[in-house]
Amino acid sequence: MVLLYAVLGLAFSSFLNVCIDRLPERASIVSPPSHCPACGRRLAPFDLIPLLSYLFLRGRCRHCGAPIPRRVLLVEAMTGLLFVLLWYRAGSPPYGLSLRLLLATLYTCFFIVIFFIDLEHQLVLNRVIYPAIIVALLAIPLTPNHDAAELLGGGAIGFGLLFLIAFIYPAGMGMGDVKLATFIGLVVGFPSVFAALLISFVAGGLVGGGLLLTGLKGRKDPIPFAPFLVAGGVVAMLYGQQIIDWYVRCLL
Numbered sequence: 427m428v429l430l431y432a433v434l435g436l437a438f439s440s441f442l443n444v445c446i447d448r449l450p451e452r453a454s455i456v457s458p459p460s461h462c463p464a465c466g467r468r469l470a471p472f473d474l475i476p477l478l479s480y481l482f483l484r485g486r487c488r489h490c491g492a493p494i495p496r497r498v499l500l501v502e503a504m505t506g507l508l509f510v511l512l513w514y515r516a517g518s519p520p521y522g523l524s525l526r527l528l529l530a531t532l533y534t535c536f537f538i539v540i541f542f543i544d545l546e547h548q549l550v551l552n553r554v555i556y557p558a559i560i561v562a563l564l565a566i567p568l569t570p571n572h573d574a575a576e577l578l579g580g581g582a583i584g585f586g587l588l589f590l591i592a593f594i595y596p597a598g599m600g601m602g603d604v605k606l607a608t609f610i611g612l613v614v615g616f617p618s619v620f621a622a623l624l625i626s627f628v629a630g631g632l633v634g635g636g637l638l639l640t641g642l643k644g645r646k647d648p649i650p651f652a653p654f655l656v657a658g659g660v661v662a663m664l665y666g667q668q669i670i671d672w673y674v675r676c677l678l
């Protein structure tokens with residue numbers, strides 16, 4: 427069953443790649459069907475098989491030989507892997523199809539699209555984040571294990587903290603990050619929202635510092651922050667309760 431879910435993830439990853447390609451250009455994600463961006467030829471069903479087709483074609487279009495972006499492969503691998511983790515962490519009980527799993531899966535798809543669009547365009551698109559927030563709000567009464575106060579409180583904390591940072595330090599944080607933190611808070615709730623934000627800031631600091639030290643990025647180069655927020659959000663969604671339990675045990 428978990429393999430089946432992973433395959434479902436792989437199948438879905440093609441659609442996520444289309445979203446990442448087309449949403450920043452305001453293009454339709456439904457039509458036209460997938461095509462090579464270089465020669466415009468339509469992809470055959472075989473070319474759409476995730477992972478395998480990329481490896482078989484050695485990362486090139488079969489017609490014109492233009493390289494397929496490595497991100498395509500990365501999205502496919504990441505989606506498959508996350509679907510496996512979701513099955514074990516969000517399926518209940520102990521694993522299996524459940525409303526919680528479906529919601530977590532839906533949120534993960536939003537997270538993946540936001541992650542890669544921000545990485546490539548330094549933008550958190552309203553076209554993506556507003557629907558994500560609306561879905562999270564509508565799902566509040568349906569969310570097991572959390573009451574509405576925890577989830578709304580998480581959203582308020584995510585919004586409040588990042589809004590404050592963006593207000594004090596507008597060069598480092600944009601309103602897109604504030605909206606994303608609101609979404610994460612609504613998804614993971616209180617108190618996991620603190621774990622999500624802490625992980626984002628630590629990861630952002632480490633990676634950002636590393637990029638500066640190695641000279642891969644200059645002091646003035648923008649380093650998108652949404653990918654780190656997404657990483658923190660996904661970890662908190664999957665392991666938030668464990669992190670909070672561990673933290674409480676350390677305090678006692």
Ligand SMILES: [Zn+2]
Pocket residue numbers: 462463464465466467487488489490491492
């Ligand atoms: Zn081509």
